Amino acid sequence: MLAPETSAYREAMARLGAAVNIVTTGTLDNPVxxxxxxxxxxxxTPPTLLVCLNRSSRARTAFYEGGALCVNVLASSQQNLSNHFASPNSMEERFAIGHWHTLATGAPVLQEAVATFDCLINQIVEVGTHSVIFGAVQGIVCHNTAEGLVYFNRKYHALPCHQG
Structure with missing residues (x-):
């Protein structure tokens, strides 16, 4: 069986909805x-997540140099922040927006995030065009009243927050 064409794969993956996150490392003085x-x-058990980062990303080296990573799950009201961090802006420009602090690892934490996973990097595996970064969760913060933000079919969509 032949592997699917790259374009067909990307088209199908566009239909796999996913939460939108700002992933950080470094410190408040030198954030990435x-x-x-x-x-x-x-x-x-133990709480562990993974993040995929394109090997050509200018942020990649910082994740190899630092031991921390923080996944900040964005709210539906934070589409502009998502675009801001996906743009060619400098790291200084990126972190000029939002309110940032730290938890256990020292990686930047977005105060307004729906959820935050503060992690220590315990493994990085290179697969094709991406680095797969595994993080052991050291701390979690949740805000239960915000709507979620997902990316599906190359567009942002809000997910309602239902408490109960």
């Missing part, structure tokens, strides 16, 4: 971050 939708849970 990018927008990612390729984030998922690996296991809950």
């Amino acid at each position: 971050g990018f927008t990612a939708s390729a984030v998922c849970s690996v296991t809950d």
Whole structure:
């Protein structure tokens, strides 16, 4: 069986809805971050997640140099922040928006995030065009009243917050 064409694969993956996140490393004095939708849970014991980062990303080196990563899950009202972190803006320009602080690892945490996973990097695996970064979760913060933001079919969509 032949592997699918790259364009067919990308088209099909556009239909796999995913949460929109700002992934960070470094410190408040020297922050690094990018927008990612390729984030998922690996296991809950111990709590571990993974993030996929394009190997050509200028942020990649910082994740190899630092030991921390933070996944900040965006709210539906934060589409502009997602675009801002996906743009060619400098890291200084990116972090000029939002309110940033730290938790256990020292990686930048977005105060307005729907959820935050503060992690220590425990493994990076190179697969094709991407680095797959595994993070052991050290701290979690949740805000239960915000609507979620997903990316599906190359567009942003809001997910309602239902408490109950």
